Amino acid sequence: MIRFAMLGSGSKGNATLIEHGTTRVLIDCGFNLKETEARLLRIGVEPGSLAAVLVTHEHGDHLAGVGRLARRHRVPVYMTYGTHRVWQDPEVPALVRFSPHQQFTIGSLAIEPYPVPHDAEEPCQYVIAAGNGAARRRIGILSDAGHISPHMRAMLAGCDALMLECNHDPELLRVGPYPPSLKLRVGGERGHLSNEQAAALLAGYEVERLQHLVLTHLSETNNRPQLALAAVRAAIGGEHAGLRCAHQEQGLDWAELA
Ligand SMILES: [Zn+2]
Numbered sequence: 283m284i285r286f287a288m289l290g291s292g293s294k295g296n297a298t299l300i301e302h303g304t305t306r307v308l309i310d311c312g313f314n315l316k317e318t319e320a321r322l323l324r325i326g327v328e329p330g331s332l333a334a335v336l337v338t339h340e341h342g343d344h345l346a347g348v349g350r351l352a353r354r355h356r357v358p359v360y361m362t363y364g365t366h367r368v369w370q371d372p373e374v375p376a377l378v379r380f381s382p383h384q385q386f387t388i389g390s391l392a393i394e395p396y397p398v399p400h401d402a403e404e405p406c407q408y409v410i411a412a413g414n415g416a417a418r419r420r421i422g423i424l425s426d427a428g429h430i431s432p433h434m435r436a437m438l439a440g441c442d443a444l445m446l447e448c449n450h451d452p453e454l455l456r457v458g459p460y461p462p463s464l465k466l467r468v469g470g471e472r473g474h475l476s477n478e479q480a481a482a483l484l485a486g487y488e489v490e491r492l493q494h495l496v497l498t499h500l501s502e503t504n505n506r507p508q509l510a511l512a513a514v515r516a517a518i519g520g521e522h523a524g525l526r527c528a529h530q531e532q533g534l535d536w537a538e539l540a
């Protein structure tokens with residue numbers, strides 16, 4: 283059985299857990315050590331049991347807590363060469379660097395990174411798979427991307443669960459309090475996915491196969507859960523049993539894949 287959970291999701295910190303058998307990995311850690319430990323224990327995970335922290339990019343809401351977590355609990359860190367080049371806190375017990383086109387395994391998990399357009403040094407996102415033949419399950423993760431390229435679409439095809447960024451509603455961003463330069467950044471080609479951009483990925487997607495469709499990285503300033511949900515429902519033509527939003531504070535409780 284493969285399952286996932288989120289410790290939190292949004293610009294104040296992100297961390298996602300994926301577990302298959304005895305292999306457990308964390309994707310990103312944007313929380314300080316105390317907060318990370320508390321959030322892990324909340325869902326029953328001993329920090330020292332993590333096989334790896336996989337990093338997507340160097341922005342603080344993804345990377346800020348990685349160094350201290352890795353040192354305190356001796357967790358190996360995985361990141362792209364580019365992310366490592368700009369990391370301010372790289373003294374960790376074990377480090378693996380990779381190209382975002384290079385696939386690898388950790389325990390029983392197949393890790394498939396893919397590059398994304400975002401204003402960071404060498405950002406990537408992940409598809410993580412486990413099992414063989416008909417029992418193989420794929421979990422797609424996509425956040426922090428300004429747009430969706432054909433390669434990203436190809437990588438994310440045929441997933442059984444999807445964690446998909448719905449960062450902002452373009453109208454709320456436009457009329458909101460951000461300074462003009464930040465509005466341009468967030469809404470730009472290397473910024474964040476709007477509800478509509480995320481929904482466009484799902485138009486024509488094999489949605490029937492998805493057991494979970496979790497909307498992530500919602501801006502507390504420039505979005506509302508009901509707007510993100512409505513955009514996605516419009517794209518997939520109605521309700522979906524596995525559709526919900528991850529929360530900045532509560533994250534997402536364990537979600538299992540059958
Ligand atoms: Zn982010």
Ligand SMILES: [Zn+2]
Pocket residue numbers: 339341400402426
């Ligand atoms: Zn970012």
